[in-house]
Amino acid sequence: MLTVKNVTKKYGSFTALEDVNIEFGIGVHALLAPNGAGKTTLMKMLTTLMKPNAGEILYNDENIFLLDDKYRDVLGYLPQSFGFYKGHTVRQFLLYLAALKGLGKKQANEKIDELLANVGLSDAASLRMKKLSGGMLQRVGIAQALLNDPQVLILDEPTAGLDPKERVRFRNMLSELGKTKTVILSTHIVSDVESIASRVILIKNHKLLCNETVQQLCSQLNGKVFERTAAVALHDGEVFLSERQDANGLVNRFVSHSVPADASPVNAGLEDVFLYVYGEEIQ
Amino acid sequence: MNYDIPMPTAEEKNAAVKVILCEAMPPKENVFSLLRELSGVFGLRNLFFGIGDCVYLTVLLTFLLYTAVVAMAKQVLCSAVFTASPFLYLAAWLLVVWKEEKSGMLTLQGVCKYTPVHVSAIRMLCFGGMSLLVDIPVAAIAGVLQAGDFWKLLMLSFCALFLYAVLLLCLLLHCKARFAVSVLPVVWGSLCLLPLLKDYVQCETFLRNLPTYSLVLPVIVFAVLYFVLLNRYVRKEEEYADC
Numbered sequence: 001m002l003t004v005k006n007v008t009k010k011y012g013s014f015t016a017l018e019d020v021n022i023e024f025g026i027g028v029h030a031l032l033a034p035n036g037a038g039k040t041t042l043m044k045m046l047t048t049l050m051k052p053n054a055g056e057i058l059y060n061d062e063n064i065f066l067l068d069d070k071y072r073d074v075l076g077y078l079p080q081s082f083g084f085y086k087g088h089t090v091r092q093f094l095l096y097l098a099a100l101k102g103l104g105k106k107q108a109n110e111k112i113d114e115l116l117a118n119v120g121l122s123d124a125a126s127l128r129m130k131k132l133s134g135g136m137l138q139r140v141g142i143a144q145a146l147l148n149d150p151q152v153l154i155l156d157e158p159t160a161g162l163d164p165k166e167r168v169r170f171r172n173m174l175s176e177l178g179k180t181k182t183v184i185l186s187t188h189i190v191s192d193v194e195s196i197a198s199r200v201i202l203i204k205n206h207k208l209l210c211n212e213t214v215q216q217l218c219s220q221l222n223g224k225v226f227e228r229t230a231a232v233a234l235h236d237g238e239v240f241l242s243e244r245q246d247a248n249g250l251v252n253r254f255v256s257h258s259v260p261a262d263a264s265p266v267n268a269g270l271e272d273v274f275l276y277v278y279g280e281e282i283q
Numbered sequence: 284m285n286y287d288i289p290m291p292t293a294e295e296k297n298a299a300v301k302v303i304l305c306e307a308m309p310p311k312e313n314v315f316s317l318l319r320e321l322s323g324v325f326g327l328r329n330l331f332f333g334i335g336d337c338v339y340l341t342v343l344l345t346f347l348l349y350t351a352v353v354a355m356a357k358q359v360l361c362s363a364v365f366t367a368s369p370f371l372y373l374a375a376w377l378l379v380v381w382k383e384e385k386s387g388m389l390t391l392q393g394v395c396k397y398t399p400v401h402v403s404a405i406r407m408l409c410f411g412g413m414s415l416l417v418d419i420p421v422a423a424i425a426g427v428l429q430a431g432d433f434w435k436l437l438m439l440s441f442c443a444l445f446l447y448a449v450l451l452l453c454l455l456l457h458c459k460a461r462f463a464v465s466v467l468p469v470v471w472g473s474l475c476l477l478p479l480l481k482d483y484v485q486c487e488t489f490l491r492n493l494p495t496y497s498l499v500l501p502v503i504v505f506a507v508l509y510f511v512l513l514n515r516y517v518r519k520e521e522e523y524a525d526c
């Protein structure tokens with residue numbers, strides 16, 4: 001169990017996160033928030049790369065900064081972006097990180113074969129890092145995060161750059177990992193987490209807004225989401241969410257607290273919640 | 284009688300074993316236990332991963348510099364040996380830190396069991412050892428070519444090397460690596476070259492007249508300090524967030 005207790009992080013006088021409290025148990029936890037909300041900041045603290053200005057982070061009731069290498073030994077992390085030495089091959093890169101994680105060479109080679117197969121890169125083991133495409137690089141990043149069989153897996157925008165097939169493969173992998181491990185991932189792509197997240201964490205105005213299941217979040221908008229042709233302007237009190245094209249033209253999707261006569265109700269999804277909560281920020 | 288004792292599940296058992304192993308593992312209290320631990324999994328290839336070119340360039344530059352020192356420094360042999368002997372250590376650190384920061388890999392390395400601080404500590408031992416090894420033939424060749432006193436030159440170079448290494452560790456303990464490795468060469472250069480430029484005859488005479496045995500104590504003191512500070516450095520908590 002990873003516990004964030006009254007954590008505040010400031011960059012100079014700017015407060016990036018204020019008094020955040022979260023408990024991460026076994027399962028997939030999705031940090032869903034727009035750009036600049038503080039997702040990466042929180043993840044850097046969860047990985048000991050950065051210390052909070054106030055509050056503490058506990059792993060099984062012990063401070064992660066005091067646990068030091070014992071905590072890092074059970075940690076896997078994919079940063080939002082990472083560097084590498086361009087001339088090394090994928091295997092050399094992974095072998096080096098495996099050694100830093102304390103794996104022996106034989107064990108590391110076996111694990112690397114297994115992980116490269118899992119991320120669909122078995123044929124790329126001897127390719128030089130500089131020759132990888134963005135998506136391939138991201139998959140190598142995912143593989144390196146899993147080298148030490150981490151109990152706590154932290155992934156900062158892991159699906160960025162992945163094609164639809166790889167996204168599905170990755171989603172299945174996460175869903176499997178989430179059965180026994182604490183998986184924390186940040187994203188702004190709702191469809192990545194809607195089907196697999198056991199909890200969704202929303203951050204707004206640098207504070208924790210909520211930490212609930214997808215069902216709990218969606219139920220708050222149940223019966224309040226409607227669709228109507230875009231030819232009719234939104235009425236007072238209706239909050240615009242999104243628009244889509246169907247056979248009859250553009251259709252508006254919106255939230256209304258009363259039932260409009262000229263619109264049809266639809267089921268609320270996580271994307272509706274995201275757009276409703278962050279509407280003004282995104283626009 | 285009911286002997287149905289509840290047995291732990293496989294998962295609970297594994298968790299308990301992990302806790303016991305964790306508790307039983309000795310902390311990395313000094314650089315030598317770290318060295319022992321790392322030598323099992325690490326090897327030279329990983330120790331110099333990505334920085335082979337820096338080491339190569341350092342060795343090449345050191346060779347050129349020492350050749351110049353030995354060939355030309357008849358008038359200021361002692362001062363030149365003192366000033367130049369930390370060069371391998373200095374150049375190696377400058378190039379390695381610069382390259383590692385540029386690689387952008389520090390965020391990945393910083394969340395591993397063995398962090399860049401641990402690896403740096405072991406590299407320090409390596410570069411220190413390499414520097415000591417280089418200093419011996421340099422002192423010998425200088426002794427022969429320029430009619431210098433081998434032991435005096437050797438003690439002077441060891442003294443300078445350990446002093447430089449101690450100063451670097453002092454800085455590394457209190458500030459970011461990139462600052463430490465860039466500032467110290469400038470400080471070292473100024474401290475050594477300014478007195479030389481002002482009155483090189485007096486500097487050289489002072490070093491030449493120092494009895495060799497009087498240099499043994501500073502060498503020992505700086506060497507002990509070096510290991511004390513290295514042990515402290517191994518336990519340093521570094522933030523790699525902005526690397």
Ligand SMILES: Nc1ncnc2c1ncn2[C@@H]1O[C@H](COP(=O)(O)OP(=O)(O)OP(=O)(O)O)[C@@H](O)[C@H]1O
Pocket residue numbers: 011014016033034035036037038039040041042080525
């Ligand atoms: N090193 C830094 N110095 C100053 N401000 C920073 C620094 N890093 C982040 N910030 C600020 O802190 C806030 C949170 O940044 P963070 O990177 O955590 O957001 P994020 O949710 O990960 O965004 P994104 O979705 O774009 O990755 C932003 O306003 C950002 O400008």
Ligand SMILES: [Mg+2]
Pocket residue numbers: 039040041080156
């Ligand atoms: Mg981010």
